[in-house]
Amino acid sequence: MVTRRTIRSLALAGVLAALAGVAYALRWRQNPSPCPYSQRVWIDLPRPLISRSRLCEVLEPRPGERILELGAGTGYYTGTVAAAVRPAGMVHAVDVQRPMVADLRARLRERGDDNVAPVHGDGRALPYPDDSFDAAYLVLVLGEIPDEERALAELERVLKPGGRLVVGESLPDPHFVTRETLRERAEQQGFRFETDVGTRGSYFARMSVPPSTNGN
Structure with missing residues (x-):
């Protein structure tokens, strides 16, 4: 028999759990960091x-292109983009966590994907020279980087003139970046905003590096 005391205890436990969850989310938002490898199950969900x-519709990857994925994790989007740039194109899948890179490398080996290069690297100091890529994308990643402006500046640096950048964001990600904030920060780093699709709480936005004006 369930007593009133039991019901009150269960209700209190539920409230405390909810408050703990809110506190954890607020703490995580105030201290940007990637999803830990131990919790990778969450980044594999649909x-x-x-x-x-939809990412491919906005990014428009083309055969033969060289594309950068920042914050690849376990490769939720990687294989789809890699297939779109075959036969001669390549995706460089960068992640700051070595276990994620190792996990992705193992998955790619199992699937036989040979046009993806898993790379350990930090979005604030990408291990590539200027003008290295035709396009780049990052999904549910920008807000996890402690210095978003620096990461956007690095992406602008490694993209070729005219290169495309797609950023994906969605609630309830505690590091969610609004479209308005994204556009302001990206334009400050030299990107030109082009379009976005989705809702205020879940969207893809595409920007580009302005074409070179020096004739090169």
């Missing part, structure tokens, strides 16, 4: 509002 197909 993402219907920021799907693989």
Whole structure:
């Protein structure tokens, strides 16, 4: 028999758990960091509002292109983009966590994907020379980087003139970046905003590096 005391105790436990969850989310938001490898199950869940197909619609990857993925994790989007740039294109999948890079490398080996290069690297200091890529993308990643402006500056640096950048964001990610904030910060780093699709709480936005004016 369930007593009133039991019901009150369960209700209190639920409230305390909810408050603990809110506190954890606030602490995580105030201290940007990537999803730990031990919690990778969450980044493998379906993402219907920021799907693989919608990413490709906005990014428009083309055969033969060299594309950078920042914060690849376990490769939720990687294989789809890699397939779009075959046969001669390449995706460089960068992640700051070595276990994520190792996990992705193992998955790629199992699938036989040979046009993806898993790379350990920090978005604030990308290990590539200027003008290295035709396009780049990062999904649910920008807000996890402690210095978003520096990461956007690095992406602008490694993209070729005219290169495309797609950023995906979705709630309830505690590091969610609004479209308005993204546009302001990206334009400060030299990007030109082009378009966005989705809702205020779940979207892809595309920007580009202005074409070179020096005739090169």
